[in-house]
Amino acid sequence: MSKRKSTGSAAMSEGACYSELQRVLRERVYKISAPCDVAGENDLDKPRRHLLDLIQRCSSMGESNSALIIGPRGAGKTMLLSSVLAELKENRDFRDNVLEVHLNGLLQTDDRIALKEITRQLQLENVVGNRVFGSFADNLAFLLEALKKGSRDSQAVLFVLEEFDLFAHHKNQTLLYNLFDVAQSQQAPITVIGLTCRLDVIELLEKRVKSRFSHRQIHLFNSLTFDQYLRVFRSLLVLPAEFRDKKFCGKWNKHVESLSDDPGVTSILRKLYDTSKDIRTLKMFLMLPVARICPSHPRLEMSDFVEAHKILTADSKSNTLHGLSVLELCLVVAMRRLSDVFVNQPFNFQMVYNEYQKFVQTRSYAVQSFDRPVVLKAFEHLQQMELVRAAEGAGIGGRGQKEFRPMLLMIDKSQLMQAIQKYPACPTEVKHWANTL
Amino acid sequence: VRVDEMMPNIPKTPRQRKEPMGVLEQARARLHVSAVPESLPCRELEFGNIYSFVEGRLLDGTGGCMYISGVPGTGKTATVHEVLRCLQEEVDDSNLPEFQFVEINGMKLTDPHQAHSQILKALTGQKATPEHAAEILDKRFNTPAPRRESTVLLVDELDLLWTRKQSVMYNLFDWPTRPQAKLIVLAIANTMDLPERMMMNRVSSRLGLTRMTFQPYTFRQLQEIVMSRMKGLQAFEDDAIQLAARKVAAVSGDARRALDICRRATELAELAKTPGRKSAALVNMTHVDTAVQEMFSSPKIMAIRHASLQEQLFLKAVVAEFRRSGLEEATFLQVSQQHECLCRLDGVSVPTMSQLSGVCSTLGASRLLLVEAGKSDLSQRVRLNVSQDDVMYALRDTSQS
Numbered sequence: 001m002s003k004r005k006s007t008g009s010a011a012m013s014e015g016a017c018y019s020e021l022q023r024v025l026r027e028r029v030y031k032i033s034a035p036c037d038v039a040g041e042n043d044l045d046k047p048r049r050h051l052l053d054l055i056q057r058c059s060s061m062g063e064s065n066s067a068l069i070i071g072p073r074g075a076g077k078t079m080l081l082s083s084v085l086a087e088l089k090e091n092r093d094f095r096d097n098v099l100e101v102h103l104n105g106l107l108q109t110d111d112r113i114a115l116k117e118i119t120r121q122l123q124l125e126n127v128v129g130n131r132v133f134g135s136f137a138d139n140l141a142f143l144l145e146a147l148k149k150g151s152r153d154s155q156a157v158l159f160v161l162e163e164f165d166l167f168a169h170h171k172n173q174t175l176l177y178n179l180f181d182v183a184q185s186q187q188a189p190i191t192v193i194g195l196t197c198r199l200d201v202i203e204l205l206e207k208r209v210k211s212r213f214s215h216r217q218i219h220l221f222n223s224l225t226f227d228q229y230l231r232v233f234r235s236l237l238v239l240p241a242e243f244r245d246k247k248f249c250g251k252w253n254k255h256v257e258s259l260s261d262d263p264g265v266t267s268i269l270r271k272l273y274d275t276s277k278d279i280r281t282l283k284m285f286l287m288l289p290v291a292r293i294c295p296s297h298p299r300l301e302m303s304d305f306v307e308a309h310k311i312l313t314a315d316s317k318s319n320t321l322h323g324l325s326v327l328e329l330c331l332v333v334a335m336r337r338l339s340d341v342f343v344n345q346p347f348n349f350q351m352v353y354n355e356y357q358k359f360v361q362t363r364s365y366a367v368q369s370f371d372r373p374v375v376l377k378a379f380e381h382l383q384q385m386e387l388v389r390a391a392e393g394a395g396i397g398g399r400g401q402k403e404f405r406p407m408l409l410m411i412d413k414s415q416l417m418q419a420i421q422k423y424p425a426c427p428t429e430v431k432h433w434a435n436t437l
Numbered sequence: 438v439r440v441d442e443m444m445p446n447i448p449k450t451p452r453q454r455k456e457p458m459g460v461l462e463q464a465r466a467r468l469h470v471s472a473v474p475e476s477l478p479c480r481e482l483e484f485g486n487i488y489s490f491v492e493g494r495l496l497d498g499t500g501g502c503m504y505i506s507g508v509p510g511t512g513k514t515a516t517v518h519e520v521l522r523c524l525q526e527e528v529d530d531s532n533l534p535e536f537q538f539v540e541i542n543g544m545k546l547t548d549p550h551q552a553h554s555q556i557l558k559a560l561t562g563q564k565a566t567p568e569h570a571a572e573i574l575d576k577r578f579n580t581p582a583p584r585r586e587s588t589v590l591l592v593d594e595l596d597l598l599w600t601r602k603q604s605v606m607y608n609l610f611d612w613p614t615r616p617q618a619k620l621i622v623l624a625i626a627n628t629m630d631l632p633e634r635m636m637m638n639r640v641s642s643r644l645g646l647t648r649m650t651f652q653p654y655t656f657r658q659l660q661e662i663v664m665s666r667m668k669g670l671q672a673f674e675d676d677a678i679q680l681a682a683r684k685v686a687a688v689s690g691d692a693r694r695a696l697d698i699c700r701r702a703t704e705l706a707e708l709a710k711t712p713g714r715k716s717a718a719l720v721n722m723t724h725v726d727t728a729v730q731e732m733f734s735s736p737k738i739m740a741i742r743h744a745s746l747q748e749q750l751f752l753k754a755v756v757a758e759f760r761r762s763g764l765e766e767a768t769f770l771q772v773s774q775q776h777e778c779l780c781r782l783d784g785v786s787v788p789t790m791s792q793l794s795g796v797c798s799t800l801g802a803s804r805l806l807l808v809e810a811g812k813s814d815l816s817q818r819v820r821l822n823v824s825q826d827d828v829m830y831a832l833r834d835t836s837q838s
Contacts, residue, residue, distance in 0.1 A: 062454045072803045097450050124445060137547045144545060146445035152454055154447040172597060177544045184470040188447045199737055200804045211509035214697045215732040221743035274746040275792055315789035410814045415790055
């Protein structure tokens with residue numbers, strides 16, 4: 001540390017440069033919540049304006065409102081809200097005027113917990129330290145009374161409900177009814193903002209709750225075009241102008257520029273973009289290449305991206321198949337044959353064993369021959385890995401003998417063929433047998 | 438620390454709130470659902486009925502029940518509150534004997550039995566457990582007390598007070614029949630046939646036949662409601678209000694919706710206001726139309742258009758599989774085979790199974806598809822949550838670009 005300070009703004013040592021670079025890039029790539037300003041600004045502008053107006057009016061005019069932000073996962077709902085709040089909080093009036101309550105459907109799993117949390121965050125009078133006193137009924141009555149006593153002159157309360165759809169599953173939707181009801185009557189000014197990824201969330205609401213909700217919906221989509229996507233990619237890797245070593249920074253940024261023009265890299269990004277447009281996946285993709293950068297590996301190479309893409313898109317089933325023994329692989333092939341013959345009808349162990357026996361007698365000539373208990377053990381192992389599962393309706397609880405329980409194979413033909421090709425030292429007779437599928 | 442010794446309150450703001458300034462801001466303040474007017478337009482008949490019912494019982498010193506039903510947003514609670522306000526004025530002019538008003542709401546109770554506690558607390562200020570409160574109330578309404586004043590009890594969201602034994606409902610409707618009780622119960626709920634459908638015979642017979650139904654507002658009534666709030670304020674073009682009223686009346690007849698749409702339309706008008714001119718920005722048809730679109734339209738088609746290529750292909754594969762099999766349900770394995778064909782046709786690289794199940798669960802999370810839990814793997818069943826035509830319509834233009 002002391003060394004870095006003493007060298008000042010001039011050239012840093014190479015090692016220091018790279019550790020600084022790592023710090024900057026990792027901050028961006030690993031932190032999910034870090035705002036990404038390039039992302040389709042024009043599209044975000046309208047919803048942002050709407051949200052800003054809504055919250056602002058609650059604080060300045062005392063107008064109560066309710067709204068829902070709806071968009072697929074990774075579309076930047078929480079980011080939008082937190083950036084709006086951050087902007088508003090720069091204003092002192094707003095900070096004095098507004099109390100915030102943040103709830104999450106995954107944490108506040110029922111109204112009892114949610115109410116305690118609200119009471120705690122509002123610091124109402126029945127809170128001592130961080131503990132809330134009184135029963136559930138008391139808490140509700142107390143909170144409603146507090147809100148009812150409020151008027152246009154009391155502080156505005158901003159309720160943020162993340163995973164809003166889970167709140168709709170609470171009993172009677174009491175909490176939602178009461179929040180919306182307060183927002184629609186002459187009490188303390190409150191704004192209720194729900195965030196959810198379900199498009200049909202309004203249909204979940206009971207009719208009287210739905211009637212009280214003001215039906216403002218703000219929709220966010222992953223609407224990046226590929227060019228914008230590339231720009232995001234670049235902005236995630238480019239070093240900021242404040243970087244201490246200017247020469248290093250310039251060199252690195254030029255390198256990033258050249259990367260985003262490289263047809264190899266763009267084609268990989270294109271594939272990524274085709275499967276999922278959200279920034280979160282892009283960041284996940286960049287984790288490995290970023291972690292690799294060090295003085296002995298100073299550039300992002302094409303091979304890094306290829307490998308990261310391979311890891312990200314790897315098929316988990318065929319990877320699992322690589323770790324099986326030859327006997328287990330034989331059983332999988334046998335089961336695949338059965339599924340093909342009987343078109344996805346369930347089979348049992350006895351059928352698989354017979355099929356395996358046929359293979360041993362006709363092709364393998366006792367090389368792969370094992371006793372029945374050994375085969376059964378292998379079958380049970382496959383079952384434990386959930387490559388084979390009990391067919392629907394069959395008693396999973398262990399009714400019936402295990403040799404005769406109807407089962408289904410969870411491996412597609414293409415996955416099996418892929419795995420056989422890559423299987424280390426696969427016996428030729430098994431390969432031949434699989435190829436006759 | 439006893440809870441009942443504390444004063445619940447939300448702190449006051451250190452700053453003065455702004456009064457609404459411009460025409461549009463004033464309009465918005467008046468259009469807010471909470472700004473309930475002194476007298477509700479278009480509910481004069483219902484007001485009269487309830488008023489005369491309660492007034493008659495108060496003058497006689499007897500008790501009775503009334504059941505009020507209607508879909509949400511038709512002004513039931515507001516009308517009853519207005520009746521009681523008017524009666525209170527009469528009492529203040531000493532034209533009527535004094536009465537006590539108690540209000541409970543089924544939705545604001547954590548448990549139906551809590552109703553007893555709340556009524557007792559409102560009547561006497563005592564705090565008691567629900568069972569104890571029921572006993573005290575029972576005694577109170579059974580013993581004669583010559584100087585007791587009448588009580589008007591408003592029970593909102595009655596259907597939530599249902600319990601297996603229906604003891605809460607039974608009590609609420611039984612007490613008014615006692616000669617000494619002097620209790621008038623006004624029960625509000627949404628469904629017209631609630632007494633016949635949910636209540637036991639002995640409960641519904643005690644509720645009696647004094648019933649009233651609030652019909653959904655027609656478009657003329659909605660128009661009048663908005664106009665009455667806008668009286669003396671030139672903010673809307675007449676046609677704009679009419680459009681909002683007609684749209685809402687066609688769907689639900691919910692006054693809250695009409696007011697919300699108009700309020701949103703004023704916001705849109707404000708946004709569209711040219712910065713040069715200071716005033717005379719009227720809310721016109723296009724603003725209302727945009728507001729209606731925002732509130733009522735389904736975003737599913739937009740969501741499909743913004744989905745990634747593989748997600749769109751997956752939806753197409755689902756439709757293709759449905760058309761092939763003629764069923765409305767397919768397994769993930771079947772869809773994945775169709776997906777592979779579509780990828781090869783379009784010259785797109787085929788995703789691995791793991792990727793594809795990721796795509797499937799993303800679509801499932803936003804409820805474009807209804808999928809089983811991912812645990813059932815290849816045999817997980819997939820259904821569409823959108824109509825097939827919508828999918829094809831949404832994807833028609835994108836496939837060419």
